[in-house]
Amino acid sequence: MSLRSVTTPDEIIELFQERGHSEYGGEDVTQLQHALLAAHLAEQSNASAELIVAALLHDFGHLLHELPDDAPDNGIDDFHEDAGEKALAKIFPAAVTEPIMLHVQAKRFLCTTEKSYFAKLSEASITSLNLQGGTMSEEELTKFKSYPYWRDALRLRIWDDLAKDPEQKTPALAHYLGYLEEASL
Numbered sequence: 001m002s003l004r005s006v007t008t009p010d011e012i013i014e015l016f017q018e019r020g021h022s023e024y025g026g027e028d029v030t031q032l033q034h035a036l037l038a039a040h041l042a043e044q045s046n047a048s049a050e051l052i053v054a055a056l057l058h059d060f061g062h063l064l065h066e067l068p069d070d071a072p073d074n075g076i077d078d079f080h081e082d083a084g085e086k087a088l089a090k091i092f093p094a095a096v097t098e099p100i101m102l103h104v105q106a107k108r109f110l111c112t113t114e115k116s117y118f119a120k121l122s123e124a125s126i127t128s129l130n131l132q133g134g135t136m137s138e139e140e141l142t143k144f145k146s147y148p149y150w151r152d153a154l155r156l157r158i159w160d161d162l163a164k165d166p167e168q169k170t171p172a173l174a175h176y177l178g179y180l181e182e183a184s185l
């Protein structure tokens with residue numbers, strides 16, 4: 001599978017403009033709306049520039065490949081968290097890329113440790129959870145907590161889950177360019 005690559009914050013913005021209008025897997029928002037909603041929640045929570053950028057770019061890996069939007073429904077995991085982390089590591093430090101890499105594992109972590117969390121997952125999110133390995137074993141929980149930014153990954157996950165309301169207003173993409181530049185290496 002060939003992947004697009006990006007090397008600057010401006011190229012990130014361009015790729016969102018070019019490909020961000022695709023559906024966010026089974027939800028009522030586009031990839032771009034979902035990214036803006038997650039970043040807005042992070043900013044409202046007084047998160048660091050790095051974590052706001054991680055929220056904006058957590059699903060960036062979906063924009064890098066050519067798989068269809070409904071790939072999870074067809075039993076295909078695109079491993080977008082790994083693709084995103086790898087592509088963005090050329091531009092950003094671990095404070096940005098590690099929560100991105102861990103945001104799928106964070107869902108598995110929260111499903112394992114918080115009953116109320118699992119109860120709130122959307123249909124599409126349960127479908128992808130099963131593809132991503134379901135709940136975590138003791139070893140997997142311990143490994144997850146060995147990452148320096150695991151707590152940030154959990155915060156990011158909560159914003160990710162809330163970032164699905166098409167009626168919610170957010171600042172435009174250009175608003176986040178300053179954070180992209182501030183957080184870059």
Ligand SMILES: [Fe+2]
Nearest residue numbers: 034058059160
């Ligand atoms: Fe997401």
